[in-house]
Amino acid sequence: MALLLLSSVVNLALMVFLLFVFLRVLISCWILPVLAYHKIKKSGLRGPTPNFPFGNISEMMKKKKTKSDSSSLGSSSTISHDIHSALFPYFARWQQSYGKVFIYWLGTEPFLRIADPEFLKKLSSGVIGKSWGKPNVFKYDRKPMFGDGLVMVEGDEWVRLRHVITPAFSSSNLKAMASLMVESTSKMLDKWSSLTNSENREIDVEREIIATAGEIIAKTSFGISYENGREVLKKLTDMQVALFKYNRYVGVPFSSFMNPMQNLEAIKLGKEIDSLLQSIITARKKAGSNGHPSKDLLGLLLEANDVDDRKGKRLTERELIDQCKTFFFGGQETTALALSWTLMLLAINPEWQNQLREEIREVIGDKDIDFQLLAGLKKMGWVMNEVLRLYSPAPNAQRQARQDIKVDDVVVPKGTNLWIDVVAMHHDPALWGDDVNEFKPERFRDDPLYGGCKHKMGFLPFGFGGRMCVARNLAMMEYKAVLTKILSRFSVKLSPNYHHAPSIVLSLRPTHGLPLIVEPL
Numbered sequence: 082m083a084l085l086l087l088s089s090v091v092n093l094a095l096m097v098f099l100l101f102v103f104l105r106v107l108i109s110c111w112i113l114p115v116l117a118y119h120k121i122k123k124s125g126l127r128g129p130t131p132n133f134p135f136g137n138i139s140e141m142m143k144k145k146k147t148k149s150d151s152s153s154l155g156s157s158s159t160i161s162h163d164i165h166s167a168l169f170p171y172f173a174r175w176q177q178s179y180g181k182v183f184i185y186w187l188g189t190e191p192f193l194r195i196a197d198p199e200f201l202k203k204l205s206s207g208v209i210g211k212s213w214g215k216p217n218v219f220k221y222d223r224k225p226m227f228g229d230g231l232v233m234v235e236g237d238e239w240v241r242l243r244h245v246i247t248p249a250f251s252s253s254n255l256k257a258m259a260s261l262m263v264e265s266t267s268k269m270l271d272k273w274s275s276l277t278n279s280e281n282r283e284i285d286v287e288r289e290i291i292a293t294a295g296e297i298i299a300k301t302s303f304g305i306s307y308e309n310g311r312e313v314l315k316k317l318t319d320m321q322v323a324l325f326k327y328n329r330y331v332g333v334p335f336s337s338f339m340n341p342m343q344n345l346e347a348i349k350l351g352k353e354i355d356s357l358l359q360s361i362i363t364a365r366k367k368a369g370s371n372g373h374p375s376k377d378l379l380g381l382l383l384e385a386n387d388v389d390d391r392k393g394k395r396l397t398e399r400e401l402i403d404q405c406k407t408f409f410f411g412g413q414e415t416t417a418l419a420l421s422w423t424l425m426l427l428a429i430n431p432e433w434q435n436q437l438r439e440e441i442r443e444v445i446g447d448k449d450i451d452f453q454l455l456a457g458l459k460k461m462g463w464v465m466n467e468v469l470r471l472y473s474p475a476p477n478a479q480r481q482a483r484q485d486i487k488v489d490d491v492v493v494p495k496g497t498n499l500w501i502d503v504v505a506m507h508h509d510p511a512l513w514g515d516d517v518n519e520f521k522p523e524r525f526r527d528d529p530l531y532g533g534c535k536h537k538m539g540f541l542p543f544g545f546g547g548r549m550c551v552a553r554n555l556a557m558m559e560y561k562a563v564l565t566k567i568l569s570r571f572s573v574k575l576s577p578n579y580h581h582a583p584s585i586v587l588s589l590r591p592t593h594g595l596p597l598i599v600e601p602l
C-alpha cells in the first residue's frame with residue numbers, strides 16, 4: 082500500500098515537472114515572442130513576418146544555397162566591389178519591401194536593422210555611451226571569445242574600464258610603439274625577400290599580415306614575444322571558426338543544444354586560452370615593470386588593479402583575462418584585414434601604389450619611421466578610409482535599447498537589438514553617388530573625415546558615439562607603418578589564383594586568402 086502511494090506521488094511529481102517544462106518552452110518559444118511582436122508592430126516598425134521560435138532565420142539561411150560564397154564577385158581579372166547584396170541578400174530583399182530601417186527576428190529576439198544614417202542620428206542623439214546596451218543574446222553567444230571584455234560590458238562597468246584602458250593609446254604611448262611595429266614588419270619583409278629570390282613569387286599575404294599584426298599586438302599591448310602570444314592567437318582563430326563559421330541559431334531558445342560539438346569545442350578552447358593568459362599575467366606580475374613599457378595595456382590594467390584594490394574595486398582575474406582576450410583578438414584581426422584588403426585594392430590599382438610610394442619618398446625618405454612622420458602621409462590616409470569604406474573589417478555595429486526610444490512617430494521598444502548595417506551605408510549610392518562601388522581614394526581629398534558622404538553618420542568604420550573604437554589611433558598608425566615598409570620594398574600584383582569572395586566570419590575577410598605576386602623593387 083505504502084509502495085503504491087509512493088509510486089503515485091512520484092508519477093504526480095513527474096507530471097508536474099513535465100507540465101512545468103512544457104509551459105516554460107511554450108512561454109519562451111511562442112507566447113512571449115508573439116506578445117513582443119505585436120507590441121513592436123503597434124510601435125510603427127515593419128518587417129518580414131517571423132515564425133516563432135525561429136523568427137526569420139530560415140529565410141536568412143537560404144542565401145547559403147544561392148549566392149552565399151560571393152564567388153560571383155569575380156576572379157583576378159574582374160573584381161566587383163558591390164558586396165552588400167552578395168553578403169546579405171536577405172537584407173537587400175527586405176529593404177526593397179520595408180525601406181532602410183526594418184525589424185527582423187533572430188529566433189525570438191527582435192533586431193532593428195538600420196541603414197539610414199538620419200534615423201541612426203535621431204535614435205542615438207539622446208543616448209550616452211554608458212546607457213547603450215550590448216545585445217544580451219551575443220553576450221552569451223560570444224562569451225568564450227570576449228567574456229566581459231570592454232566590447233561587451235555596459236553601464237558603470239564600461240565607464241570604469243574605458244577610463245582605465247584609454248590612456249594605453251595616448252600619443253606618447255603610441256610614439257613608443259612605432260619602432261616595435263617597424264621591427265616586426267621588417268622581419269616579415271626579410272622573409273618575403275628570401276621567398277621571392279626563388280622561382281615562386283606568390284605569397285598568401287593575408288596569412289603573413291595576420292601573423293605580423295599578432296606579433297605587434299603581443300609586443301605593444303602585452304610586452305611579450307610573438308612566440309608566447311602565438312598559441313593564444315592560434316586558439317582564438319580556431320575558436321572564431323568554431324563559433325562563427327557554421328549555421329547558428331542565435332536567438333532561438335535552447336539553441337546551444339543544436340550545435341553541441343562546436344559549442345563544446347569553443348568552451349574548451351576558451352578554457353585553454355584563459356590558462357595561457359593567466360600564465361602571461363602571472364609572469365608579468367612577478368616581473369613588475371622590469372623590462373616592459375610601463376604604459377602598455379597589460380601594465381595599465383595591472384596598475385589600475387593595484388589602485389582599485391585599495392578601494393575594494395579591483396578587477397578579478399577573470400575580468401583581467403577577458404580584457405586581454407578582447408585586445409588580442411581586436412588588436413590583430415581588424416588591422417590585419419584592413420591591410421590585406423588594401424593590398425588587394427592596390428594590386429589592381431597600380432597607379433595608387435605609385436602615388437603612395439611617391440608620398441612615402443617625399444614625407445619619410447631615408448628617415449626612421451616615427452609617429453609624426455606617419456601622420457604626414459595624407460594620401461595614405463585617404464586610401465585607408467576608402468578601403469574601410471569598401472571593405473569594412475567591422476561590417477556592423479550592435480546595440481540594445483535599455484529604454485523605449487522615440488524617433489519621429491516610431492517607438493523603438495526597450496529590449497530591441499540594433500543591427501547597424503555599416504556595409505549597406507558604405508555602399509549606398511544615395512550617400513556616395515553613382516561611383517559608390519569604385520575605388521576612389523581621392524573622394525577623401527577635400528573631405529578627409531567623411532569622403533564627401535552626404536551624411537556624417539553614413540561613414541562608420543570605427544563605430545559611433547562614446548563606444549567608438551578605443552584603439553583607432555593605434556590602428557591608423559600601425560596601418561601606415563606596415564604599409565609604408567611594404568611599399569618601400571615591394572610592388573604587388575594580384576595572383577591568377579585569387580578568387581574574390583569576401584565573407585563574414587565575425588569580421589569581413591577574404592574567404593580564400595589573398596595570394597599576391599610580390600616583386601622586390
Ligand code: HEM
Pocket residue numbers: 231232233243302407408411412413415416419469474475477478479541542543544545546547548549550551552553555556
Ligand atoms: C582598422 C582597425 C580597426 C577597426 C576597423 C576597428 C573597428 C571597431 C568598431 C567598428 C568598433 C565598435 C564601435 C561601436 O560599436 O560603435 C570597435 C570597438 C573596439 N575596438 Fe576596434 N577597430 C580596429 C582596431 C582595433 C585595435 C587595434 C584594437 C585593440 C588593440 C581594437 C579594440 C577595440 C575595442 C576594445 C573596442 C570596444 C570599445 C568599447 O566598446 O568601448 N580595435 N572597433
